[in-house]
Amino acid sequence: MPDWVPDLPTSPGVYTFIDPHGHPLYVGKSVNLRRRVRGYFYSGGPDNERLAEMLRIARGVRTVETGSDLEARLEEAERILFDRPPYNKALKRRGAGWYLELRWNEPFPRLRVVPRPRRAGSRYVGPFWGRRLPERIRRLIEKIFRLRSCVEPVRPHVENTPCLQYDMGLCTAPCARHVRIDAYRRQAESAARLLVDREYGWRLIDRFSEARDRAAAALEFERAAEHQARVDWLEELDEYRFAIDSEGEARSWLILLPSPDEGHRVLQPVAAGRVLRRRTIEWVDGAWQEAIEDACYAVGVAELGAAAVLSPREQVPSAMVARWLEDGSPDGVAVDLTNVDAEEAVRRLGSGRVA
Numbered sequence: 001m002p003d004w005v006p007d008l009p010t011s012p013g014v015y016t017f018i019d020p021h022g023h024p025l026y027v028g029k030s031v032n033l034r035r036r037v038r039g040y041f042y043s044g045g046p047d048n049e050r051l052a053e054m055l056r057i058a059r060g061v062r063t064v065e066t067g068s069d070l071e072a073r074l075e076e077a078e079r080i081l082f083d084r085p086p087y088n089k090a091l092k093r094r095g096a097g098w099y100l101e102l103r104w105n106e107p108f109p110r111l112r113v114v115p116r117p118r119r120a121g122s123r124y125v126g127p128f129w130g131r132r133l134p135e136r137i138r139r140l141i142e143k144i145f146r147l148r149s150c151v152e153p154v155r156p157h158v159e160n161t162p163c164l165q166y167d168m169g170l171c172t173a174p175c176a177r178h179v180r181i182d183a184y185r186r187q188a189e190s191a192a193r194l195l196v197d198r199e200y201g202w203r204l205i206d207r208f209s210e211a212r213d214r215a216a217a218a219l220e221f222e223r224a225a226e227h228q229a230r231v232d233w234l235e236e237l238d239e240y241r242f243a244i245d246s247e248g249e250a251r252s253w254l255i256l257l258p259s260p261d262e263g264h265r266v267l268q269p270v271a272a273g274r275v276l277r278r279r280t281i282e283w284v285d286g287a288w289q290e291a292i293e294d295a296c297y298a299v300g301v302a303e304l305g306a307a308a309v310l311s312p313r314e315q316v317p318s319a320m321v322a323r324w325l326e327d328g329s330p331d332g333v334a335v336d337l338t339n340v341d342a343e344e345a346v347r348r349l350g351s352g353r354v355a
């Protein structure tokens, strides 16, 4: 055991290996800090060459004790995303993301996959932790609504020749004036709606299925096949809903967690899916009520300034909280702040009973 490894607590928390200059090298979390950190040095060190190299450089370890697994997870994620230690890979990659963009201020909007939501007048869905899935969703939506996929700006003219997309029935060809601007924008409006409204997708499946049956009854088999293709694309899109829908994560919460300090609690506010700064509060009459009221006010202010979509950095802790809520809020208490004022939040969190 190197002499720079201090005597560590056995409590849960987050550890950071640092280099001789104090720069973070690697961040991890554990339910038992002492056991976890000492574990790196048993049996000649880790098999993983990357971690072994990190330990050869490391000259110290810092720890932060936490009272719950959720706090440890959030603390670990924040340190990785903000300090960007060179030997952490997985979470760091999640600090970048991709968005589906519909540029509404163009006459003939098209879908793009972009690394950040930057343009006013555009609609965004995301973030996605990778480019492949939003590209697949983009292609499906283009086909369902016959939106253009060409990258150049459209200059409509009757003498333009549409590309193969038109011949294949996959674009209404605004380039050759086969569709008027208002009709094309209705196509784009329907696409934007489908991205945020799952039930609309189900209604479209019904509508295209009925149209397919009518066409087949009239012996218009080519037309029936076109409708069936749209049903197939809509059903495939429905399978990707897990990545598009973030409704559960966009709500506001006040979460009370245990603290490693006797007579204290950790108060974690969440505003429209954004995980705000945590506070350790003294659990004595007067102080905790005031802290909860302050946190409710902070949530209200943050909701006012919240963008329509989470940034990739906001998405990581937001998904952690969403998963914790889905698991039944182990160790803590959560109050959904939708239609709940500060007085009611004080009443509901008043027992302070956390595991």
Ligand code: SF4
Pocket (backbone or CB within 6 Å): 147, 148, 149, 150, 154, 162, 163, 164, 165, 166, 171, 172, 173, 174, 175, 176
């Ligand atoms: S048909 Fe015209 S508008 Fe449609 S994708 Fe081809 S070039 Fe673009």
